[in-house]
Amino acid sequence: MRVEVCDVRFGYGASGPEVLHGVSLAAEPGTLHGVIGPNGSGKSTLLRVIGGVARPSSGSVFLGGQDIGGLSPRQAAQLVAAVGASEAVIFPFTVEETVLMGRSPHLRFLASETALDVAKAREAMERTGVAHLAERRITALSSGERQRVLIARALAQEPRVLLLDEPTAHLDVNFQVEIMELTQALAHESGITTIAVLHDLNLAGRYCDRITMLSSGQVAACGTPGEVLTEEHLLDVYGVRAIVGRRPELDRPAVFVISGSPRHGARHGGHDGCGKPGGRCEGGMPSGVDDIE
Amino acid sequence: MLAVVAWSASAGTAGIPTSLALRIIVSRIPIVGRALASWLESWSRSAPIDQSVLESAEIIVLEVRLPRIVLGLLVGAGLATTGASFQGLFRNPLADPYIIGASSGAALGASIGILSAGRAGLAALSLSAPSSYIPIFAFVGAVITVIFVYALSTVDGHIPTDTFLLAGVVVGSFVWAVVSFLMVTAGEDLPKVVMWLMGSLSAKSWAHVRMTAPYVLAGTVVLTALGRDFNLAACGEESARYMGLDVERFKRVVILLGSLITAAAVSSSGLIGFVGLVVPHIARMMIGPDHRSLIPVSALGGAVFMVVADTLARVIIPPREVPVGVITAMAGAPFFFYLLRLRKKG
Numbered sequence: 112m113r114v115e116v117c118d119v120r121f122g123y124g125a126s127g128p129e130v131l132h133g134v135s136l137a138a139e140p141g142t143l144h145g146v147i148g149p150n151g152s153g154k155s156t157l158l159r160v161i162g163g164v165a166r167p168s169s170g171s172v173f174l175g176g177q178d179i180g181g182l183s184p185r186q187a188a189q190l191v192a193a194v195g196a197s198e199a200v201i202f203p204f205t206v207e208e209t210v211l212m213g214r215s216p217h218l219r220f221l222a223s224e225t226a227l228d229v230a231k232a233r234e235a236m237e238r239t240g241v242a243h244l245a246e247r248r249i250t251a252l253s254s255g256e257r258q259r260v261l262i263a264r265a266l267a268q269e270p271r272v273l274l275l276d277e278p279t280a281h282l283d284v285n286f287q288v289e290i291m292e293l294t295q296a297l298a299h300e301s302g303i304t305t306i307a308v309l310h311d312l313n314l315a316g317r318y319c320d321r322i323t324m325l326s327s328g329q330v331a332a333c334g335t336p337g338e339v340l341t342e343e344h345l346l347d348v349y350g351v352r353a354i355v356g357r358r359p360e361l362d363r364p365a366v367f368v369i370s371g372s373p374r375h376g377a378r379h380g381g382h383d384g385c386g387k388p389g390g391r392c393e394g395g396m397p398s399g400v401d402d403i404e
Numbered sequence: 405m406l407a408v409v410a411w412s413a414s415a416g417t418a419g420i421p422t423s424l425a426l427r428i429i430v431s432r433i434p435i436v437g438r439a440l441a442s443w444l445e446s447w448s449r450s451a452p453i454d455q456s457v458l459e460s461a462e463i464i465v466l467e468v469r470l471p472r473i474v475l476g477l478l479v480g481a482g483l484a485t486t487g488a489s490f491q492g493l494f495r496n497p498l499a500d501p502y503i504i505g506a507s508s509g510a511a512l513g514a515s516i517g518i519l520s521a522g523r524a525g526l527a528a529l530s531l532s533a534p535s536s537y538i539p540i541f542a543f544v545g546a547v548i549t550v551i552f553v554y555a556l557s558t559v560d561g562h563i564p565t566d567t568f569l570l571a572g573v574v575v576g577s578f579v580w581a582v583v584s585f586l587m588v589t590a591g592e593d594l595p596k597v598v599m600w601l602m603g604s605l606s607a608k609s610w611a612h613v614r615m616t617a618p619y620v621l622a623g624t625v626v627l628t629a630l631g632r633d634f635n636l637a638a639c640g641e642e643s644a645r646y647m648g649l650d651v652e653r654f655k656r657v658v659i660l661l662g663s664l665i666t667a668a669a670v671s672s673s674g675l676i677g678f679v680g681l682v683v684p685h686i687a688r689m690m691i692g693p694d695h696r697s698l699i700p701v702s703a704l705g706g707a708v709f710m711v712v713a714d715t716l717a718r719v720i721i722p723p724r725e726v727p728v729g730v731i732t733a734m735a736g737a738p739f740f741f742y743l744l745r746l747r748k749k750g
Contacts, residue, residue, distance in 0.1 A: 124560055164645050188648030195642050201495050202638045202693035212635055216648030221629055223696075268647065 112175040112190065112271035114138040114304050119160055119170035121153075130156045132328045133170065138321070140271075143298040144306045145315040147339075148325030149349050154308040157325065158274050161306060163187040174272060188216035192265035193274040194258070200249050206260050207245040210236055213267030235266035239293060255286035262293065273297060275307040279314060287311070291318045316340050316364045324348060340364040405477075408708050412476075412715040413469050420461045428465045467609075475608045475616060475672060476714045477707040480679055482620035482669040484706025486662040487680030488687065488699050489627050492634040493658050494565050500681040501666040504572035504659065505553045506546040508579035510670040511601055513545020514538050515586045518596050538600070539615055542671035549579055550663040563655055565641070602727035603674035605714045612672040619668035623661045624703050630658070631696030638693065678732040679706050679713075682740050689743050709736070 116136040122129040130153045138144040146154050159165040161172050163179040172179045174190050182190075192213070204212075213235065214228040224232075236242040239259040244252065249260060258278060265273055278294060279287040295318045298305040309315040315322055315336065322339040324332040326348040332339045345353045345366065352369045413425035486501035494503075501507070517538045557563055557571040587597055627634075633654055636644040641651050666680075687702040713731040720726055 159642075162646055164642060184645060184650045185648040188646060191646070193643075193646040195640065195646075199495075199640070201497075202492075202688075204635070204638075204693050208635075208692075208694060209639075212632075212639065212647060215632060215636055218632070265646075274646075 112140055112304050113173075114144075114161060114272055114306065115173040116157070116161060117171050117173070119157070119167040119172065121156060121160055121165055121167045129168075130328050131160065131167070134325070134328065134330055135170075136323050136330070136333065138272075138304050138306055140304050141298055141302040142304065142320040143295050143318060144304070145319030145322040145336075146306060146308045146325065147310075147312060147315050147322060148331070151327075152325040152348075153328040154325055155276050156328075158193070158276050158306065158308055161272075162191050162193050162274050164193075185216050188268060190270060191272045191274060192268040192270035193276070194261045194265050194278060195276055200257065203248040203250045205245065206236070206241060206247050206249055206252070207232065209249050209260055210241075210263045210267050213264040216268060231269070232263075232267045235263040236260075238266055238297075239263040254281050255283070255289070258282065258286070258290055259293070262290075262297075266297070270303060273303045273305045275305065277308055277310055279309070279311060287314060294318065312340060312345075312366045316366065317358065317361075337362075337364050340366055405704065405708050408711050408715075409473055409477075412473050412711050413465050415715050415719050420464065424458075424461055425465050425469075428462050429470065471610045471613050472605050472608050472714070473711055474613050476605050476711040478613065478616045478620045479605070479669040479673045479676065480683075480706035480708070480710025481624060481703040482616070482665040482706075483676065483680035484683035484687075484702040484709075485620075485624045485627055485699055486665045486669075487706075488684035488695070488702040489634065489658055489662050491684055492638045492695055492698075493655065494569060495638060495640065496569070497685070498681075499569070500677075501662065501669070502576075502675070502677070502680070503569060504663065505549040505576045505579065506663050506666040507670055507675050508576040508583065509549025510542040510546035510667060511583050511675065512549070512579050512586075514542040514600050514671070514674075515583050515590075515597050516545070517541030518600065519586060519590055519593055539612065539671040543615075543667045546667035546670060547663065549575060550659070550667075554659065562652055563659075565655075568659075599727075600674045603676035603729040604717075604725070604727050605673050605710075606718075606725055608672065616668045616672045619664045623665040624699070627658070627661055628696070628699045628703075630654070631694070631699055634658075634695035634699070635693075638695070674729075676710070676729045676732060678729070678736050679710055682736050683709055686740065686743060 114137070116134060118133045118135055119131055120129060120133055121131040134153070134157055136144075136146075136157075146157060148154050156165060160167050161179075163172070163182060163184070166180065177190075179187055179191075210232040211224055211228065214224055214232060218224065218228070233242065233245075236245060239262050241256060241259045241263055244256060244260070249257060252260065262275075262278070275294060278290050282290065291314055294305055294307060297303050298320070307319070309319070317336075319336055321334065322332075322336050323330055324339050324344060331348045332341075332344050340355055341364075342353055342355050345351055345355070345368075351371050354367045354369060356365045356367065357363070358365045409429070410422050410426045413429060414420050414422040483501050487499070490499040490501065490503060491497060493499075517540075521538075553568065553571045553575045554563070556575065557568040559567065583601075587594060590597055633644075633649055636647050636649045637651065637654060639647075644654075645651050669676075683706045684698070684702045687698055687705050691697055691701055709732070710728075713735060714728045716735070717726045717728040717731045720731075
């Protein structure tokens with residue numbers, strides 16, 4: 112299902128500062144679309160707008176030509192599923208109970224899950240490799256396992272569009288690769304349009320089919336990883352000097368950050384309401400630098 | 405639950421045997437009651453009972469003890485249901501039915517009611533009279549306070565959970581201060597106010613039951629029906645929304661129902677603590693966090709726990725009564741600790 116974001120503006124609260132200043136984006140079915148940008152550039156907000164959780168003050172989001180603003184939460188949940196950045200897990204549901212919750216948008220009021228729902232949950236658990244954990248409490252899992260359980264829950268929704276907000280945050284390298292490979296497979300093999308907010312530029316460069324780079328609530332660049340991850344863009348948007356090379360094993364960009372560049376400041380933050388390109392540095396160095404390995 | 409009811413109906417200073425109490429109760433069940441009662445009579449093979457003894461026992465059981473037991477069941481079920489619901493909704497293990505200001509509002513309403521009754525010299529309308537209008541004062545006080553908290557924390561049509569809890573606590577403190585102020589000026593009515601605040605199920609009539617029952621029964625049924633939505637909400641608001649739950653509407657419904665249940669429970673029995681906080685935890689430890697079963701089990705557990713506690717409150721140092729809130733905390737806290745320890749080991 113094609114996702115089309117058309118000139119979306121969004122601000123938190125009626126009088127709050129605008130976070131997105133007219134963002135457009137198009138994600139094709141069966142592709143993995145990355146969204147990158149410094150902290151506060153509006154990545155997560157964009158994801159919430161695409162999922163219909165945040166309503167844009169102007170502009171629209173179309174899922175397969177259908178305006179998501181016209182859908183009820185339940186209808187939207189039958190098309191879009193999401194895995195949040197780090198939602199604290201408080202209640203000790205079992206893995207299977209958690210994944211079964213993904214069936215909710217397909218169930219009627221008061222209806223309980225049928226054998227078919229259980230089978231679909233089981234399938235989702237097998238897809239993400241957590242079927243052997245079915246009876247475990249989700250509170251007792253490691254971060255990597257938990258992330259795969261939450262992806263399984265999203266898959267149980269049978270979505271056409273999958274939104275991932277920093278799916279590799281707080282994970283070790285092996286789990287990062289595991290999650291990204293799973294994500295890529297879901298997009299390419301299952302044909303789910305997948306949009307992922309990513310911190311790690313090299314993961315984004317390696318796995319995404321297309322990338323949108325945000326800067327202070329505007330699109331700074333979009334295209335293939337090679338087109339977006341350039342030394343100029345990194346300097347302009349993140350305010351870091353970097354060398355962009357090629358990965359040794361496949362034709363993808365690899366980013367090596369050399370240093371922060373205080374004289375050429377990043378326009379991160381976006382909370383000052385300044386939407387002009389080439390704006391001033393308001394808040395020191397972007398912390399996104401730490402995430403580049 | 406039946407066993408607890410029978411035990412509670414017979415325990416006490418009047419010396420009514422359990423079998424007789426049970427017989428009197430079942431004889432009032434429509435249609436099958438008579439047959440059941442005579443079957444019980446033959447089964448217990450007790451000596452024939454003198455008619456006058458039977459009559460006085462009937463009055464004690466039916467007019468004094470049974471309404472108290474039924475009210476206890478309702479109040480316990482209502483508080484535990486609301487506690488389980490709020491803990492799930494707010495994703496906060498410390499949430500209880502009183503967290504959103506219903507308790508302080510009810511206390512204020514009741515204090516005003518008691519004091520104005522005292523001022524007006526309406527002794528007949530005092531706290532323990534069956535036709536007491538104190539519950540109505542308390543109910544109105546609770547509802548107004550929750551509405552105030554709700555309005556205070558609404559931002560752009562949303563209710564941020566943290567703001568809501570904070571507003572509940574702040575408004576609650578303010579209202580408590582007003583209650584304290586009233587108590588200072590209460591004079592000879594002070595003991596009545598204090599007794600009300602401590603919470604008790606003593607001297608309750610069917611009128612109290614009738615006032616409380618609709619809210620608790622309807623509320624518990626609806627909250628149980630929303631079990632799956634509670635599970636989604638327990639995963640976090642944003643996750644719940646992505647799974648198709650209209651979170652804001654759900655919050656409004658739960659807050660409304662929880663407040664009405666709490667107001668109804670508090671207004672008829674005063675502030676009985678601990679049940680709403682701990683019973684849901686105990687239920688969760690025993691059967692897990694699935695709200696579809698957690699809420700009804702909490703309701704049942706709260707009902708039984710409350711009647712047991714209240715019966716103990718009646719019989720522990722006869723003829724005096726201990727406020728039931730003292731019993732719920734004294735009995736409940738060690739049990740809860742025991743369960744916590746047990747779970748740590750396991």
